[in-house]
Amino acid sequence: MPLLDLVDPATGGVRSSLATSDTAAVTRAVDAAAAAFPDWSRSTPGARADALLALAGLVEEHAEELALLDSEDVGKPVHHAREELPGVVDNLRFLAGASRVPSAGSAGEYAAGRTSTLRREPLGVVALVTPWNYPLLEAVWKVAPALAAGNTAVVKPSELTPRSTLRLVELASRVLPAGVLGVVLGGAEVGQALVRDPRVRLVSLTGDSATGSAVAATAAESLTRVHLELGGKAPVVVCDDADLDDAVATLVPAGFLNAGQDCTAACRVLVADSVHDAFLAAYVEAVRDLRVGDPADEDTRLGPLVSRRQLERVAGFVDRAVAGGARVEVGGRRLERPGWFYAPTVLSGVGQRDEVVQREVFGPVVTVQRAPDDEALLALANDVEQGLAASVWTASLARADRFTRGLDFGTVWVNDHLTTVSEMPFGGFGASGYGAELSTRSIDDYSRFKHVMTRVPR
Numbered sequence: 001m002p003l004l005d006l007v008d009p010a011t012g013g014v015r016s017s018l019a020t021s022d023t024a025a026v027t028r029a030v031d032a033a034a035a036a037f038p039d040w041s042r043s044t045p046g047a048r049a050d051a052l053l054a055l056a057g058l059v060e061e062h063a064e065e066l067a068l069l070d071s072e073d074v075g076k077p078v079h080h081a082r083e084e085l086p087g088v089v090d091n092l093r094f095l096a097g098a099s100r101v102p103s104a105g106s107a108g109e110y111a112a113g114r115t116s117t118l119r120r121e122p123l124g125v126v127a128l129v130t131p132w133n134y135p136l137l138e139a140v141w142k143v144a145p146a147l148a149a150g151n152t153a154v155v156k157p158s159e160l161t162p163r164s165t166l167r168l169v170e171l172a173s174r175v176l177p178a179g180v181l182g183v184v185l186g187g188a189e190v191g192q193a194l195v196r197d198p199r200v201r202l203v204s205l206t207g208d209s210a211t212g213s214a215v216a217a218t219a220a221e222s223l224t225r226v227h228l229e230l231g232g233k234a235p236v237v238v239c240d241d242a243d244l245d246d247a248v249a250t251l252v253p254a255g256f257l258n259a260g261q262d263c264t265a266a267c268r269v270l271v272a273d274s275v276h277d278a279f280l281a282a283y284v285e286a287v288r289d290l291r292v293g294d295p296a297d298e299d300t301r302l303g304p305l306v307s308r309r310q311l312e313r314v315a316g317f318v319d320r321a322v323a324g325g326a327r328v329e330v331g332g333r334r335l336e337r338p339g340w341f342y343a344p345t346v347l348s349g350v351g352q353r354d355e356v357v358q359r360e361v362f363g364p365v366v367t368v369q370r371a372p373d374d375e376a377l378l379a380l381a382n383d384v385e386q387g388l389a390a391s392v393w394t395a396s397l398a399r400a401d402r403f404t405r406g407l408d409f410g411t412v413w414v415n416d417h418l419t420t421v422s423e424m425p426f427g428g429f430g431a432s433g434y435g436a437e438l439s440t441r442s443i444d445d446y447s448r449f450k451h452v453m454t455r456v457p458r
Contacts, residue, residue, distance in 0.1 A: 004159055004185065009075030009304040010295055010339045018162065021184040026154075026193040029182040033125040033152040034199050036179030041122045041150040048148055049096040054175035056092035059085070059140075062171060066164050070135055071295050073161035075304040075340070076258050078296055087420070088140045091438065094422035098440045099148035105449075113458065119450040122150030123225070124201035126446060127194045129215070130165065131206045132158035132306055133261040133362075139165045141426075142204050143172075143181060145442035151201075154182045156191055160306055191215075198222055202446065205229070206263075208360065209386065209431045227445050228433030229426075231360040232263040232388030235381035236417065237403060239374065240272040242393035244279050246415065252286045254391075254417040256344050259305050260314075260364040263432075264389040266417045268357060269368045270380050276370040280348065283368070284329045290344050292335065304340040305363060311340040314363030321347055321356040331364070352383055360386065374399065382408045387429030391417040 003017040021029075040048075059066065067081040074081075105118035128142040135157055146153045157165035162185050169183040184190055195203050195218050204227035205215050212230040219226045236254075238247055254266035271279050295303040305311045311334065318332055331345030344364040350357050357367055371377045381390060391413040392403040400414045410428040413419065420426055425436035435445045 004162075006073065006160075006163070007307065008072065008339070009306050012308070012339050015072065018166075018185060020159070020186040021190050022186075023189070023193040026184050026190055026197065029154045029184050030125055030194070030197045030199050032179035032182055033154050036177055037122075037124055037152045040147075040152055040177060040180050043150070045100045045148075048150065049099050051175050052092050052096035052099070052144060052148060055172050056089050056096065058171040058174065059092065059168070060089045062167070063089075066136055066167060069164040069167060070161065073135065073163055074133065074258070074261075074306055075295050077298075077300045077303050079298055080257065084134065084137050087422070088137050091140055091422045092144050095144040095148045095443065098443060101440070103440060103444075111453070114453050114455045117452045117454075119452055120149070120444075120447045121450055123446060123448055124151060125197075125199050126151045126153050126202045126204060127197075127200045128153050128155045129191055129194070129203065129205040129207065130155060130157050132161040133258055133263075135161040136164040136168060138206050139168055141437045141442075142206075143168070146204070146446045147176075147180065149443050149446040151446055152180045154184060154194060154200075156184050156186070156194055159185065159187050192218065195219060195224070196222075200224060202227060204435070204446075207231075208362075209433075212433055227435035229435065229437055230263070230388075230428065230431060230433035231362070231386055232265075232428060232432055233268055233358070233360055233384045233386045234264050234266055234389045234391070234409070234417075235384075235407070236266045236269045237377050237381055237390070237392040237407075238269065238271040238275065238279055239377070239392065239394040239396075239399060240274045241395045241399070242272075242275065243395065243415075244275060244282060247279070247393045248282045248286050250415075250417055252283065252290070253301075255366045256287070256290060256302055256364050257418065259302055259342070260366075261306060261310070261362050262418075263360070263362075264411070264418060265362075266391065267361065267366050268384075269366060270377050271368060271370050272374075272377065273370050273372050276368075280329065280346075280368055284346050287330050287344050287346055287366075292341060292343065302344055302364060305342055306340070308340055310363065311342055314342050314361055314365060317356050317359075317361045317363070318345055318347070318365060321350060321354060324351075324354060326350045326354070326356065326367075329368070352380060358384055374402070378403065378406050382406070385431040388432035389413070389428070391415075
């Protein structure tokens with residue numbers, strides 16, 4: 001099998017090499033998952049919960065190792081990678097418990113002399129295609145509900161950042177029956193082979209909108225179900241009564257965490273005219289103070305982008321925006337050092353139809369726009385194709401209620417941004433896809449429901 005070179009984003013040098021999968025390896029992985037499905041699907045929710053709890057314990061035990069793998073592969077500061085692990089463990093434990101709660105529906109006599117029940121059933125083999133920005137976290141967000149529902153799964157991590165997922169599957173092999181959770185490694189060819197396998201009953205993908213459309217088109221050929229968590233272009237609405245100090249303190253890390261490589265990044269800030277200048281000055285000053293550096297340094301707040309390709313993509317967005325009249329308030333350049341570093345950048349003077357406002361940049365680039373009133377702020381916020389997440393900043397409960405009702409996004413925060421919890425669903429509208437990660441609803445997405453009606457003879 002060909003080797004895959006893993007490039008260190010902080011240096012641009014090759015860190016290590018891994019053997020990739022070929023289409024035959026994909027077939028073998030699906031073979032194993034299909035063979036394991038009958039027994040796993042018939043296991044009790046309690047037995048599956050025990051396995052997930054055991055896996056949670058192993059992830060917790062190996063948390064430092066897993067955090068280092070993601071820090072090295074993605075280029076994220078190691079302390080940020082560590083901060084992800086408690087949520088990963090919590091999600092496994094939450095879904096272990098949730099799998100034991102009856103929720104398929106109540107039995108009842110909806111027709112005379114006949115009793116109806118609703119059965120929740122697993123789908124079969126599911127394919128889980130995960131992204132490079134949060135490799136371990138996103139893998140668990142899919143693995144946990146898929147297995148809790150009684151499915152078996154084959155994971156394909158991004159070829160840029162596979163090591164934490166490979167380690168997760170190794171740890172899982174200690175507590176799961178053979179074949180219940182497998183992994184394949186490679187690029188588009190491997191992904192296509194997995195999606196096209198006729199035994200795969202659902203494809204769950206986290207990625208950009210274009211990739212999601214392509215996967216959905218391929219899956220449609222065999223009417224395979226798809227679960228898509230795609231890109232975002234999160235608006236941040238700063239009203240004229242917002243606490244600006246609190247907003248700046250929250251929105252700078254929310255915009256630049258993971259070098260902005262986050263589908264919910266606070267990347268599109270919309271500010272009321274009366275507070276625009278004060279907000280922009282404070283925000284830019286805080287961005288200037290962000291420490292960019294080695295991901296292994298505990299003081300680093302912003303690391304490199306994941307790859308040369310991503311660096312060039314981000315630089316292209318900024319260059320085109322500036323050529324079109326945008327003003328660079330801070331940043332706007334590649335940093336002169338080894339690796340894929342781009343300076344944290346704030347752009348003002350952008351138009352609503354500008355590419356940098358409409359398309360997901362997925363880098364350390366935030367745009368700031370202004371509007372005269374709440375109606376205009378809401379119109380700008382909703383005027384994008386993607387609808388994953390948004391936030392509104394205000395001291396008024398009535399205003400917060402109006403915005404949360406009006407914002408066309410799957411998650412809306414009030415005076416906060418980025419926080420997620422295992423108990424609440426995470427998913428988007430429009431070009432951000434469909435289906436839920438997290439919460440008990442994620443188990444529903446990996447299930448099918450069967451109506452059973454029994455007539456009792458008189």
